[in-house]
Amino acid sequence: MDLIAKVKNHERLSFDEAVALYDLDLFTLGGLADERRKALHGKRTYFNINRHINPTNICKDVCKFCAYSASRKNPNPYAMSHEEILSITDDIVERDIKEVHIVSAHNPDTGLEWYLEVFSKIKARHPQLHIKALTAAEVHFLAEEYGKSYDEIIDLMIANGVDSMPGGGAEIFDEKVRDYICKGKVNSQQWLEIHRKWHERGMKSNVTMLFGHVEERSHRIDHMIRIRDLQDVTGGFNCFIPLVYQMENNFLNVKEPITAHEILKTMAISRIVLDNVPNLKAYWVTSTVNLALVAQEFGANDLDGTIEKESINSAAGAKSAHGVNLSEFVALIKNSGFEPIERDSLYNTIKAW
């Protein structure tokens, strides 16, 4: 059967068929992805009112793409105290922020308690605040560093109040590319195993893909299909987040940025291929706000959130250090012809703006 007809029939695509989608022109792909988006979400675009906290940039790993780690090109090492983190969460709750997204580098000097106890302290003060924290890369680091199994770390996360896991650290699952860009940290099979274990406990998580660096189109498709396979088993991924590689201050030495055309094609293809993942996030931090708005026409139904402060991607050149203003965000979604829906971290509607 012809590829377009197969997509229109909502039939599952093989690896080769998914790679062949890149040969379609951008607007045909956009139309196909938009059809999927409309069937799932109509014109609704989700966002949340959230705050990122990145408690330390001291890292024992050496990912070539990273500009945040103090072991790479960032000259200002830091590790926040629990009191500093708690004063931020006290403040955000007062301003009705509903989610805190806490991810860090892999700091061998702090101890396991520093990583985990902060969650129970936040939960004790603010039981209603959703804690999305610890990427699978951090789970792997903590397990190795402190001689624990993944199960033990995951159970400790849950016992200490972590509500969901973010999708960071997935990068690109292809082993050759992964070895080149981030050898030494969590490998692909381990990343997927940690999320499988998390899902088996009835918990939800997200999944990212870092693209636009040295990978090929086929590596992106391979990445998507590995996600689709796990999702068939667990159903635990809420959202797929393609992260556009930011080029500054790192050791990957990519000369040319990926084009907007290729970013939109990749967004649209991910909406089509990931037929079992409900949400596709255009993360404005790495795509720019303008392209994230356009991506709504190419399958994306989520723009992440207001963020307030962001350190990892902004270190590599993203214009996200201070987040985005809520009323402006809502107006931009409306003006682009979509319906802004404030959601909680698990995609329940809080308010249609």
Ligand code: V47
């Ligand atoms: O894992 C690091 C990426 C990620 C660069 O789950 C880079 O809702 C681009 O995972 N260029 C952290 N990206 C961010 C992340 C995330 C963000 C928002 C929402 C969610 C979610 C997750 O940032 C890292 C890494 O893949 N990253 N360096 C760079 N130069």
